[in-house]
Amino acid sequence: MPLALELDGVTFGYDPRRPVLEDVAFAVPEGQFVAIAGPNGGGKTTLLRLVVGLDRPQTGTIRVFEHPVGDAARRGLVAYLPQRAHLGIEAPATVREVVAAGRVTRRRLLGPLSAADRSAVDAAIARVGLAERADAPVATLSGGQQQRAYIAKAIAAEPRLLILDEPTTGVDADAQDALASLLARLHGELHVTVLYVSHEFGAVEHVAERLLLVRGGIAFDGSPAELPERWHDPSHAHA
């Protein structure tokens, strides 16, 4: 199976003398659902920022679908839902406008949405169950519905690698379960590779095919069922 993601000897620190991640190496086959957990400050978000190209490693290489990170971005292969996703805009954006922004890529930069773009936007909104709220301002939705809107924006781009950073932060337990079910369904329907970072790993414990524990490096890499009991201690893995 082709690799969606390959990291080799990756080291990074905001202060290069104090690396947050050191000598990280792993590969993700295309189509896999990977949960990334670990303690706060362990380097989970940093790892994602490196994979999406928002930061660059001091040493090592990262390849996305066999391309350097920048090339993969330009080819529209990656969609990223950042931690505490919010609208960076004062105007009242509707669900449809937010999701349509996901269809803007380097190759489709100019001019209005095409008919195919509009269909993809409608399909993405329907997939996350927001068809009836498509023209509502995002700010009027509940926290869980807002996260669904941002997920719809991410999948509207038809990425091959979907990266979500703490998508359940700030939503209640029911909404967390609903989001986990939604992601499991999207993973099955779209055959997209998923990297899911959360300190509340329990929400996707039964969805993820593989778990990476990040603590300055890769502390555990395997099936969630194989997770050693000591890592279930909240003060370790889930703090």
Add this chain to the structure above:
Amino acid sequence: MLDHEFMRLAFGAGAVVGVLAPAVGFFLVQRRMSLIGDGIGHVAFAGVALGYLLGIAPVATALATSVAGAVAVEWLRANRRTAGDQALALLFYTGIAAGVVFVSSAGALNANLFSFLFGSILTVTRGGLLLVALLGGAGLALIAVLYRALVAVALDEEGARVAGLPVGTLNVVVAGLAGVTIALSMRIVGILLIAALMVLPVTAAGRLARSVASTLTLAMAIGLASVFAGLTVAYYADLAPGGAIVLVAAGAYVAAAAAGRLASRP
């Protein structure tokens, strides 16, 4: 009123400025950079003064310094060389200081200079109107073509970078458009007040609209109405048009805020 050619020229230029200023200002307000127009205005003042000093058309030098100043602030912000407010402060004070030095050197502290600062109905020429129409029309066309990309960046700048959009280039385009808008608008609204026409219609529209597209459209309509109403008041009351236009826009904001509050009541 429209029997006078100078009023027809003022209304013609005002129509372009009234639509262009909120259209560009929309993307500045969304990025919480509402005050950048003021900073660029100060640099435009330096440009006007430089024009007097060098004996070049002040609009041309203001256009050059405004665009250069706007792009410089964007560069400082994007490269995190300095905090956003400090970059603006640098622009404000350097612009006004350079303007004072150039004006003093040129001995140009006169009524014509004040027409740039506060706007004047009488100063729009046919050539000026042509320049405003051409550059303003080009600016609006550029916004229309880049609309989806500019909204995508405003909604989520990091997400846009990850999607491979040329975010830095798009931000420089907005900064450049802001510089062009201020240089084109200074004859009508005045250097000291043009930033208000970029911001007030947008904030007023935000109180009433329920989508990005309707906010932008309503902002342009409020901008256009403010310019037409302000020019009319300025003509009959013999006022500097900049103040009249901006007070109408401020009134539109107050009315929109009140209407928005009424509409949101259960």
